[in-house]
Amino acid sequence: xxxxxxxxxNNGADDYAVAHKAGVTHGSFKATDGVVMADGKMFVDxxxxxxxxxxxxxxxxxxxxxxxxxxxxxxxxxxxxxxIGTPSxxxxxxxxxxxEGQSAAWADAFVRHIQxxxxxxxxxxxSTSQIPAVRAGSTAARACPWxxxxxxxxxxxxxxxxxxxxGASVHQYTSVAHIxxxxxxxDASVFLASPVAMLVPATRPKWRRPDGVTVHWVGGDGxxxxxxxxxxxWFQFRHPRAWWRGTVTSKPTAKKxx
Numbered sequence: 001x002x003x004x005x006x007x008x009x010n011n012g013a014d015d016y017a018v019a020h021k022a023g024v025t026h027g028s029f030k031a032t033d034g035v036v037m038a039d040g041k042m043f044v045d046x047x048x049x050x051x052x053x054x055x056x057x058x059x060x061x062x063x064x065x066x067x068x069x070x071x072x073x074x075x076x077x078x079x080x081x082x083x084i085g086t087p088s089x090x091x092x093x094x095x096x097x098x099x100e101g102q103s104a105a106w107a108d109a110f111v112r113h114i115q116x117x118x119x120x121x122x123x124x125x126x127s128t129s130q131i132p133a134v135r136a137g138s139t140a141a142r143a144c145p146w147x148x149x150x151x152x153x154x155x156x157x158x159x160x161x162x163x164x165x166x167g168a169s170v171h172q173y174t175s176v177a178h179i180x181x182x183x184x185x186x187d188a189s190v191f192l193a194s195p196v197a198m199l200v201p202a203t204r205p206k207w208r209r210p211d212g213v214t215v216h217w218v219g220g221d222g223x224x225x226x227x228x229x230x231x232x233x234w235f236q237f238r239h240p241r242a243w244w245r246g247t248v249t250s251k252p253t254a255k256k257x258x
Contacts, residue, residue: 008030081094081114157174
């Protein structure tokens, strides 16, 4: 079963190669925090880059998370993106970690800004006690994959979720898991559905229909001809196998007269 952990500067150094062999398949690492430091800048986790590099090298599918505060949500989102850059397809989506009672409006502004910049919504992390109200108040937040934190007695084992999964994609079931290669206690999560929904989607190149094409061909009389065509219907009909996205050269076989 795929196993997801999350780590930050509050945790030990870890050996991700050993952890991967022990069953850890995915890892989310703290990149930023909305708290403003003494220098007037928002927090950046100094362990983030090293953790990501070592975990990826070990075969773990990685991503980053931002611990939200109560500042300007767009400014916090931009700070997050300035550190993580553009995540590669197949990695974990960036994650918004809500633990400080932020409103649905705050979360909505953050996730929509991420979507505008990256083309997809982030993961939304938070507890059963907070996130349902956020999702109810924001269609964008409701569309984010929900990484749901609910521990029950928090004894290191998984317990049934209250009221079923409620649309969650992942269940963080404990903060005191012991995993070989991971230093000390750790959060541990299992996927409730396919992990694909949590991953950065593959991007498809955008194709713009050309305003027109220049077609070169050899007529039935053997003479070269050309023409500029705004519409593509005639060209596709006459040259169904020609490459027509842009300036085109084709030599269709002339039909013989009966």
